[in-house]
Amino acid sequence: xxxxxxxxxxxxxxxxxxxxxxxxxxxxxxxxxxxxxxxxxxxxxxxxxxxxxxxxxxxxxxxxxxxxxxxxxxxxxxxxxxxxxxxxxxxxx
Amino acid sequence: xxxxxxxxxxxxxxxxxxxxxxxxxxxxxxxxxxxxxxxxxxxxxxxxxxxxxxxxxxxxxxxxxxxxxxxxxxxxxxxxxxxxxxxxxxxxxxxxxxxxxxxxxxxxxxxxxxxxxxxxxxxxxxxxxxxxxxxxxxxxxxxxxxxxxxxxxxxxxxxxxxxxxxxxxxxxxxxxxxxxxxxxxxxxxxxxxxxxxxxxxxxxxxxxxxxxxxxxxxxxxxxxxxxxxxxxxxxxxxxxxxxxxxxxxxxxxxxxxxxxxxxxxxxxxxxxxxxxxxxxxxxxxxxxxxxxxxxxxxxxxxxxxxxxxxxxxxxxxxxxxxxxxxxxxx
Numbered sequence: 001x002x003x004x005x006x007x008x009x010x011x012x013x014x015x016x017x018x019x020x021x022x023x024x025x026x027x028x029x030x031x032x033x034x035x036x037x038x039x040x041x042x043x044x045x046x047x048x049x050x051x052x053x054x055x056x057x058x059x060x061x062x063x064x065x066x067x068x069x070x071x072x073x074x075x076x077x078x079x080x081x082x083x084x085x086x087x088x089x090x091x092x093x
Numbered sequence: 094x095x096x097x098x099x100x101x102x103x104x105x106x107x108x109x110x111x112x113x114x115x116x117x118x119x120x121x122x123x124x125x126x127x128x129x130x131x132x133x134x135x136x137x138x139x140x141x142x143x144x145x146x147x148x149x150x151x152x153x154x155x156x157x158x159x160x161x162x163x164x165x166x167x168x169x170x171x172x173x174x175x176x177x178x179x180x181x182x183x184x185x186x187x188x189x190x191x192x193x194x195x196x197x198x199x200x201x202x203x204x205x206x207x208x209x210x211x212x213x214x215x216x217x218x219x220x221x222x223x224x225x226x227x228x229x230x231x232x233x234x235x236x237x238x239x240x241x242x243x244x245x246x247x248x249x250x251x252x253x254x255x256x257x258x259x260x261x262x263x264x265x266x267x268x269x270x271x272x273x274x275x276x277x278x279x280x281x282x283x284x285x286x287x288x289x290x291x292x293x294x295x296x297x298x299x300x301x302x303x304x305x306x307x308x309x310x311x312x313x314x315x316x317x318x319x320x321x322x323x324x325x326x327x328x329x330x331x332x333x334x335x336x337x338x339x340x341x342x343x344x345x346x347x348x349x350x351x352x353x354x355x356x357x358x359x360x361x362x363x364x365x366x367x368x369x370x371x372x373x374x375x376x377x378x379x380x381x382x383x384x385x386x387x388x389x390x391x392x393x394x395x396x397x398x399x400x401x402x403x404x405x406x407x408x409x410x411x412x413x414x415x416x417x418x419x420x421x422x423x
Contacts, residue, residue: 006196024196
């Protein structure tokens with residue numbers, strides 16, 4: 001079965017929420033991947049919608065790139081609402 | 094426990110000074126409780142130990158379906174049959190979550206399954222005992238799944254991300270297994286005939302010690318524990334897990350109105366824990382080596398399932414290839 005395509009499975013748990021990665025399944029094609037994912041990841045009403053994506057189709061950032069990719073935003077505190085102090089009298093904003 | 098005697102390949106722990114810069118950075122991450130993810134650098138020993146542990150854990154889930162399947166067609170009523178079916182399907186699912194987690198380490202599923210079938214790798218010793226009566230369905234759910242939960246709750250904090258996430262899913266589902274098992278026994282004890290009550294006690298007598306063995310050898314005889322604990326693959330020692338299980342199980346046993354086949358089992362006020370007798374380690378190692386009551390039968394059944402399912406897998410591949418061709422032509 002290892003020669004079958006590996007699919008990553010994403011499940012939307014409730015209407016209005018985003019799909020979230022839950023795991024993977026092997027299947028010969030996308031239709032079978034959906035069926036397998038349904039059996040494996042939604043036996044207890046965990047979802048209202050499933051995506052399956054061939055794992056090979058996913059491009060992921062590498063752990064070595066963590067610093068160049070994500071560090072630049074560390075010193076941009078002004079992008080957060082909490083950076084801006086306002087007088088109490090203004091109330092909640 | 095679902096993984097017993099997992100070899101780490103390490104003779105002793107390295108100190109931080111002895112480690113390469115990569116190893117040291119890795120260990121510091123582990124010490125800071127930062128999860129390791131598939132693409133992160135990891136020592137080869139960590140990867141190999143995890144593959145061994147996760148595959149053994151997965152195989153246990155899969156082989157664990159076999160003692161129960163015996164009772165599917167013999168369940169006392171339709172409700173119990175549905176519950177048992179659901180539980181067995183869960184075990185299959187748990188095996189698959191774990192195989193997926195194992196694959197993120199670069200292991201090949203078919204190869205690992207082949208190693209199980211050739212006897213090269215193990216599954217939990219507990220599944221080499223037969224399920225002889227309906228009460229065993231209750232005892233397995235209560236004691237065997239109960240022991241598994243004690244171990245798996247702790248493993249939710251294991252250092253490897255995909256393993257930890259699989260454990261979280263599994264724990265959510267597993268408590269249904271234990272409760273349905275206990276309820277089977279409770280029903281028999283409260284509403285059953287004398288014969289049925291005796292059946293419950295007999296079942297507990299047979300499964301009590303094998304369930305205690307699930308946690309593996311004493312810490313003093315567990316040479317791989319130190320490295321596994323340092324890597325936080327393992328989070329609690331065999332003896333501590335066993336004690337925790339006994340402490341929570343004895344009150345449930347008493348509520349059932351049953352006894353344990355252990356004359357030394359009694360509350361120790363000073364320790365704040367139950368004392369218990371010594372496990373028959375000869376039996377444990379015998380079963381691990383392949384000489385338990387059902388070892389050969391379990392492996393034969395697994396091999397047969399894979400062999401007889403070959404045509405289904407081949408047909409699925411052929412169908413997919415044909416569809417692909419058709420779609421390409423259209």
